Amino acid sequence: MDSHLQHLAKRVEEDSFFLACPLRLYATSEGLDDEKLATALGCSQEILLLVRLCRTPRAEPAQFREDIDRIVARFNVNAAILREAVRRGQSIIRMRKKPAGEKGTLLAARDGQEKQEPTDKEGGGP
Amino acid sequence: MDETSNSLPSPKEELSLHRRLVDLDPTAPMDLAVTYLTPLIDWLSTSYKTDRDDLRNEAAGQAICDLSKEPSIYDPNRGKTLFGFLRTSAKRDLQNLLAKEERHNKNREFVELSSIDGKYSRGADGDPSVAAENREEAGIALRKILPVVREGLSEVEKRVLDLILDGEKKTSVFAQACGISDLPKDEQEKEVKRLKGKVNKRIERARQDHG
Numbered sequence: 279m280d281s282h283l284q285h286l287a288k289r290v291e292e293d294s295f296f297l298a299c300p301l302r303l304y305a306t307s308e309g310l311d312d313e314k315l316a317t318a319l320g321c322s323q324e325i326l327l328l329v330r331l332c333r334t335p336r337a338e339p340a341q342f343r344e345d346i347d348r349i350v351a352r353f354n355v356n357a358a359i360l361r362e363a364v365r366r367g368q369s370i371i372r373m374r375k376k377p378a379g380e381k382g383t384l385l386a387a388r389d390g391q392e393k394q395e396p397t398d399k400e401g402g403g404p
Numbered sequence: 405m406d407e408t409s410n411s412l413p414s415p416k417e418e419l420s421l422h423r424r425l426v427d428l429d430p431t432a433p434m435d436l437a438v439t440y441l442t443p444l445i446d447w448l449s450t451s452y453k454t455d456r457d458d459l460r461n462e463a464a465g466q467a468i469c470d471l472s473k474e475p476s477i478y479d480p481n482r483g484k485t486l487f488g489f490l491r492t493s494a495k496r497d498l499q500n501l502l503a504k505e506e507r508h509n510k511n512r513e514f515v516e517l518s519s520i521d522g523k524y525s526r527g528a529d530g531d532p533s534v535a536a537e538n539r540e541e542a543g544i545a546l547r548k549i550l551p552v553v554r555e556g557l558s559e560v561e562k563r564v565l566d567l568i569l570d571g572e573k574k575t576s577v578f579a580q581a582c583g584i585s586d587l588p589k590d591e592q593e594k595e596v597k598r599l600k601g602k603v604n605k606r607i608e609r610a611r612q613d614h615g
Contacts, residue, residue, distance in 0.1 A: 282441050286465045291583070295473055296433065306586060331434035333472065345430040352431045370586070 279324055287330040297349075298330035300367020307366060319363075320356040329353055335364055413439060418486040425475035433472035440487060441468055444494050452498055459505065463498035508570075549610040557606065564599045565607075 290296040305315045316326040335345030346364070350357045413421065421439065424432035444464035454460065467490050471478060478489045554562055563581040572578065579585045579592040582599065 280438075280442065282445055282461060282464075283437060285461055286437055286441060286468070289462075289465055290469065292580075293469070295469075297430075303586060328434050328438065331437045333428070333430040333433050335430055336428070345428075349430055374586075 279327055283327055283331065287327055290331070294334060294368075294371050296330065297332045297334050297364070300334055300364045300371065301326075301330055303367040303370045304363035307370065315363075318356070318359050320359070321353060325353050325355070329355060329360075334368070337368065412443060412487055415485065419480055422475060422478060422480060422486055425472060433468075436472055437465075437468050440490055441465065443487065444468070444490055447491055448494055448498060452495060454498070454502060456502070456505070459498060459501045463494045463501055466497045467494035549607070552610040552613070553603075553606050557603070561599060561603055561606075564596075565603050568600065568603060568607075 287296075287298050291298045291302045293299055301315065305311070308318075310318060312323055312326065316323045319326060319329070321329070329349065332349055333345075335342045335349070342364075346357060346361055349355070350360060421432060421435055425436065441464055444467060445460055448460045448464060452460070470493060471490065478484075478486060480486070484492075553565065557565060560582050564578060567578055567581055575593050575596050576585070578596040578600070579587070582596065584592055584595055587595070
């Protein structure tokens with residue numbers, strides 16, 4: 279794997295603009311290392327590196343679907359897992375940004391998203 | 405690296421990639437990084453002499469990130485190629501990083517080694533409480549042992565060392581630097597305490613062996 283790209287992907291794990299950020303938060307919350315995350319997404323670790331360098335899907339539901347679809351079409355990763363990973367990661371990011379005492383928990387955020395999202399189609403991964 | 409290198413995209417391909425960035429194609433930042441990151445680092449290596457590979461890599465990465473986030477900063481109509489734009493941006497970032505590093509190192513000249521509690525802290529330039537000769541002595545002592553202290557430390561531990569030398573006190577800053585800010589607070593405190601303890605022990609050992 280390209281060490282420069284690996285280094286960049288590691289660096290942008292703190293930057294919510296890049297998919298590396300929500301994917302890391304999801305992996306941490308699930309106790310997954312890189313290998314297991316790649317397995318969950320149905321891709322190799324090399325592909326996972328490239329996925330991490332993509333832009334995080336936009337939040338608005340239609341754009342979110344469009345962005346997820348583009349990433350799935352490009353890398354043939356499991357759409358359902360990617361969607362869940364991004365949503366979970368974004369929820370954690372939002373929770374961190376909220377001042378203490380303000381309404382909002384991970385579960386509440388996820389419930390809200392599930393209502394917005396239509397029924398999942400299955401992912402394109404193996 | 406020559407701009408007309410075969411490994412780089414044609415002007416038409418550059419325009420297409422830039423258009424995808426503008427159109428918010430989520431895969432475009434990845435393509436930008438895959439296409440230009442290594443050529444940028446190679447170009448910085450040959451055209452900007454510094455032994456700081458880490459800063460070169462950071463500057464190239466920063467240029468890629470900046471353009472990914474705000475593609476409008478590049479205007480193809482101005483006649484510059486996308487790679488040319490990235491080179492200028494990365495070079496400026498590298499200059500800024502080197503200048504920052506230089507300032508940081510100058511500050512370290514005044515790091516004082518406290519013989520009272522055995523900890524390091526930065527003495528402010530001109531601070532009347534830190535006598536000039538003590539600062540000088542401390543600077544010499546530190547320069548002598550710092551390479552020994554850094555040797556064998558992991559990247560995270562080196563960041564902890566830098567923060568200790570900067571006189572940083574906040575656990576949250578250490579946690580951020582160590583990439584553990586997503587952990588619960590008590591776990592952050594525990595981990596930061598462990599890392600600081602390890603680094604401080606290393607400083608003490610180097611002091612005894614080489615100070």
